[in-house]
Amino acid sequence: MAVDEIKEFDAELYDAMTGELSRQRKSIELIPSENFASLRVLEASGSVFTNKYSEGYPGKRYYGGNEFVDRAERLAIDRAKALFGVPHANVQPYSGSPANFAIYFSVCKPGDVIMGQNLTDGGHLTHGWKTSESGQIFKSVPYHVSAEGYIDIDEARRLAQENRPKLIWIGASAYPRALPLREFSEIADSVGAYLVADISHIAGLVVAGMHESPAKYAHIIMTTTQKTMRGPRGAIIMVTDKGLEKDPELADKIDKTVFPGMQGGPHDHTTAAMAVAFKEAMSQEFKDYAKQMILNSKALAEALKKHGFRLVTGGTDNHMMLVDLTNYGKGFGVFAQEALDQIGITVNKNTIPKDPSSPFYPSGIRIGSPAVTTRGMKEPEMEEIADIMSACIEEIKDSSLPSGKDERQAYIRDFKKRIGESARLRELGEKVIALCDRFPLYPGLEY
Numbered sequence: 001m002a003v004d005e006i007k008e009f010d011a012e013l014y015d016a017m018t019g020e021l022s023r024q025r026k027s028i029e030l031i032p033s034e035n036f037a038s039l040r041v042l043e044a045s046g047s048v049f050t051n052k053y054s055e056g057y058p059g060k061r062y063y064g065g066n067e068f069v070d071r072a073e074r075l076a077i078d079r080a081k082a083l084f085g086v087p088h089a090n091v092q093p094y095s096g097s098p099a100n101f102a103i104y105f106s107v108c109k110p111g112d113v114i115m116g117q118n119l120t121d122g123g124h125l126t127h128g129w130k131t132s133e134s135g136q137i138f139k140s141v142p143y144h145v146s147a148e149g150y151i152d153i154d155e156a157r158r159l160a161q162e163n164r165p166k167l168i169w170i171g172a173s174a175y176p177r178a179l180p181l182r183e184f185s186e187i188a189d190s191v192g193a194y195l196v197a198d199i200s201h202i203a204g205l206v207v208a209g210m211h212e213s214p215a216k217y218a219h220i221i222m223t224t225t226q227k228t229m230r231g232p233r234g235a236i237i238m239v240t241d242k243g244l245e246k247d248p249e250l251a252d253k254i255d256k257t258v259f260p261g262m263q264g265g266p267h268d269h270t271t272a273a274m275a276v277a278f279k280e281a282m283s284q285e286f287k288d289y290a291k292q293m294i295l296n297s298k299a300l301a302e303a304l305k306k307h308g309f310r311l312v313t314g315g316t317d318n319h320m321m322l323v324d325l326t327n328y329g330k331g332f333g334v335f336a337q338e339a340l341d342q343i344g345i346t347v348n349k350n351t352i353p354k355d356p357s358s359p360f361y362p363s364g365i366r367i368g369s370p371a372v373t374t375r376g377m378k379e380p381e382m383e384e385i386a387d388i389m390s391a392c393i394e395e396i397k398d399s400s401l402p403s404g405k406d407e408r409q410a411y412i413r414d415f416k417k418r419i420g421e422s423a424r425l426r427e428l429g430e431k432v433i434a435l436c437d438r439f440p441l442y443p444g445l446e447y
């Protein structure tokens, strides 16, 4: 995994690579969609499979020389099927977003009604948000969460009855609770819709048995492989027995939409890395990891609550939580993200239910435990992280977002300058580095 060739040839890129490795080592990564893939996954990702073209599927390619690619892809497919308990898996989607579009184009026509969790209520862009093509090609009828932050199942049922969607999404990017799978399967069945479980965030919990599997409820399952699955950047689309019962040709339709419908050559290096990641996910070690991810998430939630922070729904069932910062002021998520970044804690600003501000200036932050758990941190470290976060927010609590657009930008510029000069934040930053140094990341990896 040395990068001596790059070091020799391209000093500028080498600089960026060493900078990124050092940033990952010296910061506390709390973005819940991020993780640290194993060196094995990185090796497969950077392997000679990068060089191959293999349009088509194993045994049915449009190019020669696919003996070994076929082997790798079959391994990935068989392992995905075993992990998720499904009869069909397509491992070729380039990422989660194109996978979701492949699902749409397999079962919907432009103009069809689709239903997904609203973006500012925790849903994903591709589930019908207005700035995504998904909200423009299809007629999107979003469902929401209640003021407490739970999915409003009654509203979803009513909207489904009134609008008769062709496809319903269950699964989110910012939802701290267990998904109401049974309820949504009843809703979808009652209107004859396809239920698609997008478990991009929780797939690692599902394969480890820490979150109920959607296999018996949904017709189609999609997951990215780079989040809690701890694999390469990519996605898989699976068809369940229930899906094949509804439409015996569903698996075929999905395969044809992925290729040749939407994509060309599959990313064989990613497929190979998926095969390795799926093998890892079958191990007892991965089950222990998933269990610890939830223990850490709950420990972080409790510690933050002790410091007086409000959490959407009051806590978490999974690997993530949403911190509601409205008591610090509208749009305070922006300041929190900047200040935490300054001390080496990486989070993302996020809307909270009924956010009084906007997605660009939201009033909360989204944090989670996948990456810190991979580093080996446990409950005591979650308390340490909460202490540091609380001290950081305390330092900036008087900041408040002006209402005028131009004033906002000037204010934020000034805010960044101020936090850059704060001695207190510098001190907190040193604590972060000391904590990170106790949990070496990729020990032995030299860039």
Ligand SMILES: *Cc1c(COP(=O)(O)O)cnc(C)c1O
Binding pocket: 033, 095, 096, 097, 098, 100, 123, 124, 126, 171, 172, 173, 198, 199, 200, 201, 224, 234
């Ligand atoms: C991350 C995510 C996606 C999209 O994945 P990309 O790989 O970023 O395209 C889709 N759906 C959900 C719920 C996600 O969290």
